Amino acid sequence: MKIEIISIAKKERSTYDPLYKELTKMISRFTKVEDIELFSKDVTKAHTISSDASKEAYTRAFSPYMGSGFCVSLHPEGKIIDSFEFSKLLNDRMSVKFFIGGAYGLHEDFLQQSDAVISLSNLTMSHKIAKVVLLEQIYRGFSILSNHPYHK
């Protein structure tokens, strides 16, 4: 199985890097996670235009990654699920792709194309924090699926 986390984010050092590294290492006992950060000139330009233009640019950046695998979009107004439901997203799949939007979120059309749209809570988080929470839930999800004591 392969997991990809694809986000609209500048490739730069972050305070959260040690957490990403630690959680990715924990998950590696179950599967490999690839962290893909995208921030094209198209996105930079769209940010100077409008929220809609920005969301369209995010969709263009994501489009090469859509169409294969099980595509899960992260959206504050998505479906609130618990960790057991989250674990089912990972169960028996060859490829799962998680999409984290940019400053303006994700386009409605993109959300409709996704196989699932989930919320991590009613709180809106920065994309960097959303990735930390997502990684921890991926580890917890695999722990649930394999009856590992991490999830008590």
Ligand SMILES: C[S@@+](CC[C@H](N)C(=O)[O-])C[C@H]1O[C@@H](n2cnc3c(N)ncnc32)[C@H](O)[C@@H]1O
């Ligand atoms: C700064 S937020 C975007 C906020 C934007 N106003 C919106 O409504 O989506 C950047 C990204 O982080 C992710 N995110 C933030 N909070 C989230 C939450 N509570 N649940 C799921 N994803 C979240 C989403 O992918 C979002 O597109």
